[in-house]
């Protein structure tokens with residue numbers, strides 16, 4: 203709703219809809235009522251609009267877009283009503299003015315912002331465009347280049363930048379509402395025509411056509427298959443070509459196209475899924491609502507390999523003092539140089555005027571080989587390579603050295619947290635923190651609790667993720683946790699497809715066309731084929747521990763492909779060696795080229811194993827890779843390893859390059875329809891009975907049998923017995 207008050211010649215309308223003052227039907231109605239009341243009262247000479255609790259407005263209610271009871275009241279009409287007011291209207295922007303919230307402010311004749319406020323039109327990130335005339339008013343106010351940038355990227359800009367662009371008239375450090383009332387009193391009686399944005403011309407550029415055609419290429423390139431940026435572009439271009447009213451009509455048409463698109467639904471789901479995934483629970487009954495985090499005032503990182511370097515950088519960026527430890531001086535010096543380089547690059551990227559990175563100060567970042575230096579830190583992140591014996595040795599040491607309350611984190615992508623915790627005298631403080639490479643860039647942090655991990659330890663790790671500006675997703679302990687466990691059957695299918703007749707470049711192209719940033723073979727080459735090879739050796743799947751007489755393409759009665767092992771045995775570890783599933787220009791090169799050597803290896807391999815190669819179409823490639831990954835997701839949900847499909851989707855979007863406009867694998871399954879996913883898995887598992895990953899999971903079967911319920915209802919179909927939750 204909105205509250206109406208007087209001060210005394212200025213009517214004050216305060217938007218009120220906690221927590222972020224979204225523009226519900228009731229809020230819009232109350233705003234309209236307030237404007238009419240102010241208009242009808244002759245003693246009111248001006249109007250000021252602000253938001254409750256230090257926030258102007260986060261715009262339309264994202265939950266409302268997919269609701270059949272979507273508010274019918276038009277925000278655009280209300281913005282026009284504000285603009286046409288005969289009394290000056292001033293917006294007092296505190297906290298945030300986003301989406302429809304900023305469009306309301308654009309309808310006002312003046313805008314005053316608090317120095318800490320942020321403004322933006324993030325509709326594009328939700329698969330939409332600013333549909334309340336924002337695409338027509340903003341270019342008139344700040345010019346086409348800046349408006350196009352804001353509207354096609356959705357970025358939030360700070361008040362100081364908004365002032366430079368002319369988006370706001372004043373930035374204040376003290377009370378914004380009082381400043382806005384002061385301005386309202388000052389402008390009483392001044393002509394309003396020049397302040398009505400719909401009446402202003404769009405500022406000209408020397409060559410608007412050339413600018414627009416270059417901008418369009420840029421927008422298309424950044425969109426990566428997403429429709430909204432292109433339609434945002436078209437709406438802004440309309441502002442340069444048409445009078446205001448026609449531009450508004452064009453904006454409305456484009457908005458309706460986007461609103462009904464699957465991409466908008468997927469992106470809005472992804473926004474809400476990220477928030478839902480913050481609400482973690484465990485089978486033992488611990489939950490985000492009752493657990494309290496411990497403060498993390500200092501941290502240590504053990505191991506300065508690729509992961510450790512990124513983690514140190516991430517901690518320094520979050521302003522947490524770090525002790526970085528290596529096993530000897532040689533490794534320490536190499537690690538130190540690499541960390542300093544990363545930090546220098548990060549410092550250069552930081553905005554002018556923003557807080558600087560204090561990494562030359564030993565009180566903020568210390569390098570050591572002495573374990574005793576870890577005595578006083580609040581949290582340790584062990585990031586040595588994936589070797590259980592080594593990790594256990596380190597945790598045993600940590601448990602003796604670290605202060606009693608310290609949180610002991612292991613950065614592992616698959617290893618058993620309980621086994622690592624068993625090496626300590628305090629398993630309740632041991633937790634998995636699976637960072638993704640490069641750790642200072644990737645948003646995902648998989649947080650894995652073990653059997654004894656305390657709720658406080660989980661809450662502290664979640665809090666750490668927030669401090670590092672990452673999305674922390676809490677999951678249970680199983681081999682590969684959530685992300686890699688779902689990845690195994692996907693990569694396995696990709697390799698089986700090569701055995702049967704396909705090529706790495708064909709498989710990658712299909713998955714990249716679907717929207718993945720890189721396909722499975724490019725991804726394996728980037729990550730290093732030796733990582734999986736070591737893991738398979740550890741599991742006894744390859745190498746000398748495989749019993750004599752084991753068939754080459756079978757392990758424990760199941761289909762197995764030795765192809766990745768053959769590559770590693772020939773020294774092909776991917777990009778780092780210049781050869782893997784592709785060839786590269788040099789060791790460490792990035793440009794993948796199809797490799798005739800690999801093609802003849804595949805032909806030879808099929809001959810040796812009596813495989814008749816066949817043509818495999820795009821549909822089969824896509825379905826076998828994606829549906830086996832999704833199938834594993836259903837098994838994970840049934841086992842209670844994750845508390846909902848949103849968690850899996852957030853992991854895939856933020857850690858595995860899943861296209862956000864397809865909502866994550868589980869959301870995608872819901873759009874394909876579970877009966878169809880099930881039927882396809884049945885078909886493929888009949889053709890490949892020795893591949894367990896293709897056999898439909900019991901939970902998927904159940905959901906299909908009960909009639910394909912909406913994704914938000916899935917978890918209610920898990921019986922108490924089958925779930926650990």
Ligand SMILES: CC/C=C\C=C\CC(=O)SCCNC(=O)CCNC(=O)[C@H](O)C(C)(C)COP(=O)(O)OP(=O)(O)OC[C@H]1O[C@@H](n2cnc3c(N)ncnc32)[C@H](O)[C@@H]1OP(=O)(O)O
Nearest residue numbers: 222224260261262263264265277300301302324333334477
């Ligand atoms: C004809 C068509 C006319 C008009 C069309 C208008 C289009 C729009 O306005 S679309 C909406 C545009 N706005 C946004 O995209 C803002 C999205 N929100 C955010 O970016 C952030 O939430 C934030 C406002 C910057 C606050 O961030 P933070 O402080 O980190 O808190 P959160 O956990 O993200 O959010 C708190 C709480 O608020 C809920 N929420 C936030 N924004 C919205 C929203 N626009 N609609 C509905 N709900 C919103 C968020 O889900 C959280 O609630 P939980 O219950 O905890 O999930």
